[in-house]
Amino acid sequence: MTTEAIAEPRYSSETAIKVRGVQKRFGDKHAVEDVSFDIADGELLVLVGPSGCGKTTTLRMLAGLEPVSDGQIQFGDRVVNEIRPRDRRIAMVFQDYAIFPHLTVFENIAYGLRSRREARKVVKDKVTEAAQTFRIDHLLTRKPRQLSGGERQRVALSRAMVRDAALYLYDEPLSNLDAQLRHQAREDILTLHKNKHRPTVYVTHDQSEAMALGDRIAVMADGRIQQIGTGSDLYERPVSEFVAFFIGTPSINLFDMEIQADGDGAVMVGSGLRLRVHPSMTAAARAHVGQRVRMGVRPEDLHVPRMAPFEVTEENTLHGIVTLIEPTASGCTVYLSTAEGQDFVATFTVRLPNSYLDQEIPLGIDLSKVHLFDADTGASLLKGDIDAVSR
Amino acid sequence: MLNRREMLRLLAAGGAAAASGAVITSCTGGTPGGGGSDDGADVVLRFGGDPTWPFDVMPSAEVQEENPVKKAYAEALQTWLDDNPGVTVEQVATDIWDQQALTTALSGGTAPAMFPGNVLGGWNVAATKSAFAQGLAADTTELLESYDMDSKLADYAKPIWSTWQVNGAYYGVPNYFGAGNGIYFRRDLIAELGLQEPQPGWTWSEFRELARALTDGDRKGAAFQSTALHVRLIADGWLELSKLPDPESAWNWRWDYTTTHADTWTRAIEDFRAMVFEDESILSDVAFEDGDTRNAFAQGRAAMIISNSGFFTADPNDTSNPGPSNLAESLGMPLEEVVGWIQHPRGEHGRFGDTQAFMTVMSFSPDLSEEALDKAVSLHDWMIFGQGWEIEREVLWEETQSLQSVFNDPAPVHGRTEVEGVPGDLVEAWGEQYMQAVEDASALPLPPNEGNYLPVEETAGPALTAEEDMESRWSFERGNVDIAADLANLEQTRNTQAADFTSSVDDDEFAEGARAYYEALQQFWQEHAPDYAADVFDPWYEDHVRPALG
Amino acid sequence: MTLQQEATETAGGAEPPAGTESQVREPAPSRRRRLERALFVLPAFSFQLTWGWYPLLMAFVISFTNARVRGPIEFTGLESYERMWSDPLVAEAFRVTAIYAVLSIGLTFFIPIFVAILLMEMPKRHIRWMMLLWFIPLSGIASTLLFRYMFNAQYGLFQWIATEVLGLEPQPFLNSSDQVLFWLVFPGILFFGPGLIYMATLQGIPASYYEAAEIEGAGFWRKMWTISLPRLRPVISMLLIFAVIGSTQVFEYPMIMTGGGPGGASRTVVMYLYELLQNLRYADATALGVFLFIGTMLLVIIQRRFFREDPDA
The missing domain is CATH 3.40.50.300 (P-loop containing nucleotide triphosphate hydrolases)
Incomplete structure (x- = not known):
């Protein structure tokens, strides 16, 4: 050309x-x-x-x-x-890769370059290089049907690579x-x-x-x-x-609570609990005294009392009956249920023996890491804490 | 009556491939039997077609109640059945109007008892006779005698019937006579415009004048199919002058369109094209079929058309195929004052045109036993020539009180115009002028038929296709047409085709038959068209035919 | 499976699961199973034998005989073939058939491909209307009769359009040996169905192919050449065989429209074959049929050369 x-x-x-x-x-x-x-x-x-x-x-x-x-x-x-x-x-990699079944791998990768009428030599060099990068240089003369799913995906990546x-x-x-x-x-x-x-x-x-x-x-x-x-x-x-719940696996545990003033500080009451608001959140909490809130606790912020990095007291303890223990690579995931019947999850860095099944155990909540959300709007009550949000 | 092309088109709907496949498959069969033959006293006659033809099985009481024609038929049939105990009639599915279906049934031995013999050759007389020669229908020569057909046939039907002889034998019985093709014209318009009505013996130049005078806006002087030019050329001798005997050659015939009468053909063709393209007095199109021209006439879009004499008596209740009666009705005038029919115009030298008697032959399955064949002929004789016909007329009169319903055929094959018990006759039914025209046409003499002098060929030889092609080209081609080149082309095509056929007739026998035939032909023209004989036929005969036959 | 479904699936982009090349081979079927299979195949096989191969073979045999319907059949060698070979009307019929085939394949087969591709660029609503138009089930005979009137050179609709709307000289339409074949093919452009199959096939192509091509810088023409046409290829290939066979066998339509006229300018091979049958020349007709069969097979072989079986393999 x-x-x-x-x-x-x-x-x-x-x-x-x-x-x-x-x-x-x-x-x-x-x-x-x-x-x-x-x-x-x-x-x-x-x-x-x-x-x-x-x-x-x-x-x-x-x-x-x-x-x-x-x-x-x-x-x-x-x-x-x-x-x-x-x-x-722009270059785009599609969910179904959108590589053309009637063209060879080479022609698929070269498609965009050919559209731009790049010189033959340039096309060949770029395609070969991209194919090498993604380990498909031995497949250049094949048709997509003869490739595995992973190989097809690498063809799509190569096509973006040459661009x-x-x-x-x-x-x-x-x-x-x-x-x-x-x-x-x-x-x-x-x-x-x-x-x-x-x-x-x-x-x-x-x-x-x-x-x-x-x-x-x-x-x-x-x-x-x-x-x-x-x-x-x-x-x-x-x-x-929403964001708190969407990000993180297992998902964050949510409890319905109500904020009450308690001297200089504040407490959260509800779901059979009475928890002291952490000093770092007291200011924010006191602005919402008497209101219903949702408290979010990440599974890893629940600790077996003797292993907790903080002192476990009446005001930061949650009792739950163990319903399921799932071992993981680094410890285990434990599914529990409160006396009120609310399910929640905790992750430990240690393995919990199966003998704990159906037993009620106390867990310490790291109150410095809990999240408070408006029960109606779902908005975080700790916004002052957070970086600017783009909307 | 269907013409050949119309038949083809109807058949086309069925698909040729399937038909030819069926014929091919059946060619190897040929186990005899079936076809309504039964030993002993019991005879079953099977009739095919839809509606069943020529005779229906016994119509039910309800049908008889509704339809006077059926009631009349039922009475006639019942009387015959009473006289012929042991005979029953049945209906079968075979479509006897479909050439392929019929020949397939015949080759397989399953054909109905009776069928129109003309279908065997696709309404082409030469092809039909070849089919007879091949034994596709029962030989009826002796039966014709025992049923005394000669005395029953109308005088005007005898000459045409004699042309159906094949090497001395007959393969059917006369079924229908038609006075042939002629020209329908608008009597009322001619009177209104103060023009002269055409008379027997009129010419093509008179036709052209009349067509021009009758043309007015959307109404054309005439509507034509491609056969019109053929009709026109025949009046100048197209049929006999284009073909020469040639016993030296394999096929015994050669065609010559260029050496003897090319000028005549060119003149006729140019005159014809001038009517269409210069006078613009003709409604015509390559797609036209019988229905198109007939509708154009019946709806007043064309003042003249070519059609057979029977169109005059078309059923006025069949509104999908309007006829003269419908036209008269729409104008609020009596039929006789609106529509006239006249034989074709004559040619340059007074040779009369293509108005020639026409006959449908009823043929019988060759697989019928002797007894069954006799019964079939007997039934046909009864219904067409005998008492059955009379009974039918009487009942029709009782039921309809309409002479036109009773005498629905203007030129009956037996020539009978009255029936006892019916006051009035054929002439009263259709009027004197039309009946006179039919009589005149029926009286036109029939030129000697080749087949009566020469043995019939086993194959029909080169088809008419090449000639029909040129006629269609000259009729419709809008651009320039080189007639001389076309004639040369036509001649070459036909002779090339003929070169690959071998006659089944011995050369000497051929020469002898041909001599007799041409002598008869010469005599005929000298008697019936002396000018044509003197100016055209005799010189040609002396210069070209005689030398060829030695 | 209907033709359309098959066509759509062939061309659609639904990729087979990875690694299909290493298909597991079936173990040899048991005797009972073989018997069952044979029984399932038997009806179709005997049907094909009786109505397909037997007539074909017999036609071939008959072409070497005098082919009388009744009476003794004699072998006549190549007589019928010689007669057909030298008949000027046979050569003319083949010429007409060839022109008809080229016209009808060009106009009613290839044009709809591009029309379909263009239509796909239109809003969905319009596409549906066009598909409806293409899908109108016009019966062969009925539409033919309709067109017979529309083509009339003196009072037909087309003449009115030519003279009153377009202001042209009156046109001869079917009454011209130069134009008759074109006008016979013409209605097929509007009402013939492959366009529908093309559109169905095009709709089966994943939108992501076009989007990817668009992003990779392809314009309309490049998308057509590199995606639409290759994806349509199996369908085109299959339909082309039908079109070639169909157009070399054409019969009913010109028969009813023109009867072969004017002057044999629209008489196809099968129409002439039919005329031979009318004249009881069965041997000649079958010999002509063999010529046509050979010609058609040659075309199909050429066609197969141009279209490989599977563009994706």
Whole structure:
């Protein structure tokens, strides 16, 4: 081909991608309502949330596969709302990989380069290099049907690898792989990301995947971003009961309580408990005296009294009957039930013998790490504590 | 009456591949039996077709109640059955109007007792006679004598019946006589415009004038199918002058469209095309079939059409196929004042046209036992020529009190125009003018038939297709047409085709028969069209035929 | 399984599970099982034998005889073949059939492929209407009769469109040996069904293929060449065989529309074969049938060369 390669557009700015007040409506239905975030150069942002939360729609709007109903998407300083996907200079890995079954592995990887009419030599070099990176260089003449699922996924990654894109997008790329391959695939994705060091958006419904991959994570629900931040931000300082519950396995335990003033301090009463509010939260708690709240306790913040890193007293103890003990790599997960019949979970770094089954045991709550949420709105009552939240 | 092309089209709906497959499969069969033959006194006659033809099984009481025709038929049939104990009639599914279905049944020995013999050859006379020669129908020569057919047949039907002889034998009985094709015209319009009504002996140039005068806006002077040009060419001798005996060759015939009368053909074709494309007085299209031209006439969109004499008596209750009666009714005038029928115009030299008697032959399954064949012929004789016909007329009169229903055939094969017990006759039913025209047409002499002089070939030889192609091309092709080239092409095609056929007739026998045939033909034209004989036929005969026959 | 389903599934992108190449081989079936299978196959096999192969074989045999319906059958060698080979009308019929086939495959087979691809770019609602139009079950004979009127050069609808709407000179339509074949094929562009099958197949292609291609910089044409057409290929291949066979065997439609006219310009091979049958020339007809069979088989063989079995393998 003698034609010159078609140049891809260049964007320039400090912040690579800006999303501002973006909305997507399908008829009357709001799939995405008012989403805003930035992605810095070389940053991997994970969009996570339950199915139907709008994360994939957001990704597709970034790709240009869905028109934006309202708001703005900027690549660098350029608004791309009206720009077709092929002119946006993006690369995307699809959930089903979207590799073409009638083309060889080589032609699949070379597809984008050929669209841009790159020189034959350039195509060959880039494809070979990418295939080597992802260990599929021996499969270049095969058709996709002859490949395993993992190999197909690496073809899709190679196709993104040969591209010099301004934004890399992943739409649940691991959901079709079995558990064993996932770990390797995750490594491959990180390889690609580190190699390119470009803004990247990764969509998943799996919070553990999000925690493992994301520089930052945006938790979405009902078409909105609930909270955006690093993994530890979300884990330690969730802005809402939803985020707290969504992030972390096993999920956070939630108890209905009521805040009461107690001298200078405050106590929480409910669910058969009477717990003293930790001094670090007293100020926040006292603003809500007499109100019903939800107390969140992470499973690892429940301790067997003799092993607790704090003093276990009447005011920080929870009694529960052991219903199930699940050994894990580092200890065990214990399922319990309070006298009132509320189920909760605790994780220990030690193994609990099965003789504890059906026994009632006391557990110390690390009250410095509990979360308090408004019982009606689910909003965290400890917001003063937390970093700015993007909405 | 269906013409050949119409038949083809109806059949086309069935699919040729299947039909040919069935024929092919059955060719190897040929186990005799079935076909309604039974030993002993009991004879079963099976009738095919839908509706069953020619005779129905006994109609039920309800059907008789509703339909006077059925009631009349039932009475006639019952009388015959009473006279012929041991005979029963049955219905079978074979479609006797489908050539392939019929030949398949015949080859497999399962054909119905009776069928229209013409179907065997797809309504082509030469092909039908070949089929007879191959034994596809029972030989009825002796039965014709024992049933004294000669005395029962109308005088006007005798010449055409004699042409159905195949090498001295007959393979059926006369069933229907038609006075042939002619031209229907609008008597009322001609009167209104103060024009002259056509008379027997009129010419094609008079036709052209009349067509032009009758053309007015959306109404055309005439509506034509592709057969119109054929009809026109026949009046100039197209049938006899295009073919020469050639005993030297394998097929004994060759075709010549260019050396002797090319000018005549060119003139006729150009004149015909001028009517269509210059005068624009003709409604015509390659897709036209009988129904299209007939509808155009019955709906007043064309003032003349070519059709057979029987169209005049079309059933006015059949509104899907409107006829002259429907036209008269829509104009609120008597039929006789609206529609006339006349034989075809004559050619340049006074040769009369294609108005020629037509006959449907009733043939019988060759697998019938002698007794069954006799009973079948007997039933046919009874219903068509005998008492059965009379009974049917009487009952029809009682039931309908309509002469047109009673005398529904303007030229009955037996020539009988009255029946005892029915006041009035055929002429009263249809009017004098039309009956006169039919009589005139029926009286047109029939040129000597090749088949009566020459032995019938076992295969029909080269088909008419090439000639029909050119006629269709000259009739419809809108662009320029090189008639001379077309004629040369036609000649070459037919002779190339003929070169691959071998006659089943001995050369000497052929030459002898041909000499007799051409002599008869010469005599015929000298007698009936002296100008044509003197100007055209005789010189051609002397210069081309005689030398060829030695 | 209907043709359409099969077509859709062949071309659809539903990928088979990984590692299908190492399929487990079935163990040899037991005797009882073999017997069962044979019994299941028997009816279809004998049907095919009786109504498929036997007539075919007999047609072949008959073409070497005088093929009389009754009476003794004599072998006549290649006489019928020679007669058919030198008959100018046979050559003409093959020429007409070839032109008809090229026109009908070009206009009613290939054009709908591109129309279908273009339609897929339209809103879903429009697609449904177009599919409905293509799906209108026009019966062969009924629509043919309708078109006979529409094509009339003196009062037909098409003439009205030509002269009144488009302001052209009056057109001859079927009354022209140059145009008749085109006009015979023409209605098929609007009302013939492969477009529907193409659209069904196209709808079975995963949207992600197009999206991936779009993101990889492919425009409309590149998407068509690299995705739509390759995915349609098995369907095109299969339908093309039907179209080739169908158009070389065409009979009813021109028979009813023109009867072969004007001047034999629309008489196909099968129509001529039928005329031979009408003239009781069974041996000639079967010999002509053998010629047609050989011609069609050659076309099918050529077709198979151009279309490999499975583009994904």
